[in-house]
Amino acid sequence: MQRVVESPGVSAPPPSPDGRRSRWTEHRRARREELVGAAVAAVRLVGPDFSVDDVARSAGVSKTVIYRYFSDKDELIDAVLERISQAILLPRLMGELAVDRADDREQLRAVIAAFVSLIEDEPALYRFAYAQTGRAGRADLVAATEHAVATALGGLIRARLIEAGRPPEGAMTWAYGVVGMVQLASHWWSVARTVPAADLIEQLTALADGGLGTLLPPRG
Missing domain, CATH: 1.10.10 (Arc Repressor Mutant, subunit A)
Known part of the structure; x- marks a missing residue:
């Protein structure tokens, strides 16, 4: 063997x-x-x-x-703001903007409702994010979110105007106007709570749609 x-x-x-x-x-x-x-x-x-x-x-x-x-608490705060933005806030808002709805009013209402529901669902995280605005040399979640949402909304408005053969220069002005209005009014409401959330959503939708409705071409 x-x-x-x-x-x-x-x-x-x-x-x-x-x-x-x-x-x-x-x-x-x-x-x-x-x-x-x-x-x-x-x-x-x-x-x-x-x-x-x-x-x-x-x-x-x-x-x-x-x-x-x-390295310090500021770095931890920046990481928390990034998590809130990328995992909670922007997915809700940008997800609603990405849905192609036939009705402009319903499109606005969906995005506004998503923002107001965030304040309702995550009050502590919302207050935390807003409390960090204006920190010298640090990330500003509120401003970054407003910019991201306004840029996306502005792109949609611009596309509508170009498709209708109209000048698109006002798209970003109107987008920032809508986003700023919703943000400031919702922040005031988060403390005042003068009306139910559903009423706030309808009031803001009426104002935003009333303005854009006179500026955008009707959908074909």
Whole structure:
């Protein structure tokens, strides 16, 4: 019987430095995202004036761990604002703008309703985002959201005007006018609460549609 001679065991090569670095980078990114989620939960529970201690309790870690991933509270706040914008606010608003509705009034109403419902569903996150406006040298979620929504709305208005053979120069002026009106009125309402949310939506829709209705060509 032929004897089988086994080769000496050969160890697997150690992971390359680039591989280890890639895994560490991914681990750090995932851990940071978990802590941002804990910070969002802390805002919902405590309110806009949450502390790093509140985030640590929410995440079940010490403050020291938080500061391994964020240089200071301002950096953590920026990350929370980014999460609110990208995961909560813009998907609602831009999603409604992306729906092609045959009726202009219903299109406006859907976007306005999405914004008002956000204030109703996430009051703590809304107050937090608004409280951060005007921070020197830091991200301004309110301004960035207004710009994104106005740009999208302006594109729709511009397309309607061009299709009808009309000058499109007023598109962005009208878009910013509508977005600014809805934002400011809704912010006032979030504190005053003088009418039910459904009434606010109808009032703002009537005002926005009344203005754009005189400026845009009728749909064919």
